[in-house]
Amino acid sequence: MPSTQVAIIGAGPSGLLLGQLLGKAGIHNLILEQRSAEHVLARVRAGILEHGTVQLLDEAGVAERLRAEGLVHDGLYIAFDGQRQHIDLSGLTGGRAVTVYGQTEITRDLMAARAAAGMATHYEAAGVALHDFENGSGKPWLSYLRNGKPEVLQCDYIAGCDGFHGVSRHSVPPEAMKTFERTYPFGWLGVLADTPPVAPELVYAQHPRGFALCSMRSKTRSRCYIQCKLTDSLAQWSDELFWAELRMRLDPVSAAALQPAAAIEKSIAPLRSFVAEPMRFGRLFLAGDAAHIVPPTGAKGLNLAASDVRYLAQGLIEHYREHSSAGLNHYSARALRRVWRAERFSFAMTRLLHSFPDQGSFDHKLQQAELDYLFSSRAAQTALAENYVGLALDA
Numbered sequence: 462m463p464s465t466q467v468a469i470i471g472a473g474p475s476g477l478l479l480g481q482l483l484g485k486a487g488i489h490n491l492i493l494e495q496r497s498a499e500h501v502l503a504r505v506r507a508g509i510l511e512h513g514t515v516q517l518l519d520e521a522g523v524a525e526r527l528r529a530e531g532l533v534h535d536g537l538y539i540a541f542d543g544q545r546q547h548i549d550l551s552g553l554t555g556g557r558a559v560t561v562y563g564q565t566e567i568t569r570d571l572m573a574a575r576a577a578a579g580m581a582t583h584y585e586a587a588g589v590a591l592h593d594f595e596n597g598s599g600k601p602w603l604s605y606l607r608n609g610k611p612e613v614l615q616c617d618y619i620a621g622c623d624g625f626h627g628v629s630r631h632s633v634p635p636e637a638m639k640t641f642e643r644t645y646p647f648g649w650l651g652v653l654a655d656t657p658p659v660a661p662e663l664v665y666a667q668h669p670r671g672f673a674l675c676s677m678r679s680k681t682r683s684r685c686y687i688q689c690k691l692t693d694s695l696a697q698w699s700d701e702l703f704w705a706e707l708r709m710r711l712d713p714v715s716a717a718a719l720q721p722a723a724a725i726e727k728s729i730a731p732l733r734s735f736v737a738e739p740m741r742f743g744r745l746f747l748a749g750d751a752a753h754i755v756p757p758t759g760a761k762g763l764n765l766a767a768s769d770v771r772y773l774a775q776g777l778i779e780h781y782r783e784h785s786s787a788g789l790n791h792y793s794a795r796a797l798r799r800v801w802r803a804e805r806f807s808f809a810m811t812r813l814l815h816s817f818p819d820q821g822s823f824d825h826k827l828q829q830a831e832l833d834y835l836f837s838s839r840a841a842q843t844a845l846a847e848n849y850v851g852l853a854l855d856a
């Protein structure tokens with residue numbers, strides 16, 4: 462039977478980064494991805510990287526273009542009640558910043574590095590199924606269809622990096638896993654357009670009509686979002702309507718800088734908080750969106766995927782080099798500690814900045830007071846800043 466040391470399911474950022482780190486350490490791995498490479502590269506996702514994520518991409522040897530083209534942001538803006546407050550991320554955190562670099566570009570860089578290293582990815586692998594991974598002693602294997610033909614792959618470990626809808630988490634017996642979930646009564650309508658950003662840094666806006674965010678991909682390309690109803694359809698949102706609604710929700714300075722342009726991409730995404738525990742079952746390890754989802758308000762999704770992968774790669778490298786299972790045994794607890802802190806922050810940012818349709822007048826007043834406090838307190842701004850730039854890895 463064909464075999465590898467680590468079989469990775471999913472060629473999103475989690476699977477590709479894990480494969481890259483393992484490959485650099487001489488650990489053989491094969492990725493099975495159900496979609497085509499073109500499909501994976503066509504997905505538009507967030508792009509705010511914590512300092513630790515940039516460092517990890519550097520260690521993986523894929524940060525050259527990111528260092529050259531990524532935009533380093535030392536701060537961000539929060540807009541509320543006609544005002545725009547600057548949050549000095551670097552000044553409040555001892556010099557830490559975030560880097561704006563689209564996730565699609567990270568995926569592209571990782572794919573190129575994988576191809577250059579001669580590591581295999583089987584794209585369009587259909588019907589991937591996991592076998593014999595339940596107990597720690599046996600050898601797990603995968604079955605799948607490639608070009609319509611059945612294939613099998615034996616391995617020492619399986620890394621489930623196949624996102625929220627993947628097969629890995631669903632292969633774990635339900636009684637062996639506990640899930641925690643919260644859904645939100647709204648979504649985000651996102652538009653990508655070739656128009657300069659309204660400000661040199663991101664603007665997160667709270668407004669009675671709903672949340673808005675002006676982000677960017679470069680100095681000439683914007684990525685903007687507005688809170689929308691879950692029942693809204695893209696057909697309801699012409700480009701004109703989108704920009705008009707966004708403008709209404711921004712502070713006057715940001716609104717004046719807004720230059721509407723034709724949408725290159727437009728999509729609606731629901732918001733969700735989700736965690737599955739534990740993140741290990743026998744010889745299967747879950748990483749990234751396969752194990753947890755955060756609402757995008759804190760820009761933590763990709764960064765959490767990166768820290769999972771860092772811990773998992775460390776555990777696997779320790780296992781193969783030093784014959785020690787300590788890292789693998791601690792993986793789930795170590796990753797989950799960071800996951801829950803990011804869940805907390807993402808939830809708090811979401812609650813702070815969105816309009817909740819069922820919000821009573823008391824909750825509304827509390828939200829206003831919280832923003833007022835944030836605008837006037839260095840301590841409150843520091844708490845936001847240290848979470849946004851990323852908490853220390855094992856603090």
Ligand code: APR
Pocket residue numbers: 470471472473474475476493494495496501506507564586589622623624625626627628629748749750751761762763764766
């Ligand atoms: N078999 C093989 N591959 C699968 C299967 C399956 N049954 N199910 C899903 N996949 C693939 C998807 O097609 C996708 O390419 O797994 C990949 C999972 O990638 P992501 O969803 O990007 O998840 P992850 O790599 O954990 O990335 C986490 O990136 O996706 C964003 O919002 C997410 O920012 C977060 C970060």
Ligand code: PHB
Pocket residue numbers: 506507508509663676677684757758759760
């Ligand atoms: C994005 O650029 O797409 C983006 C930025 C910050 C967020 C969410 C999305 O919080």
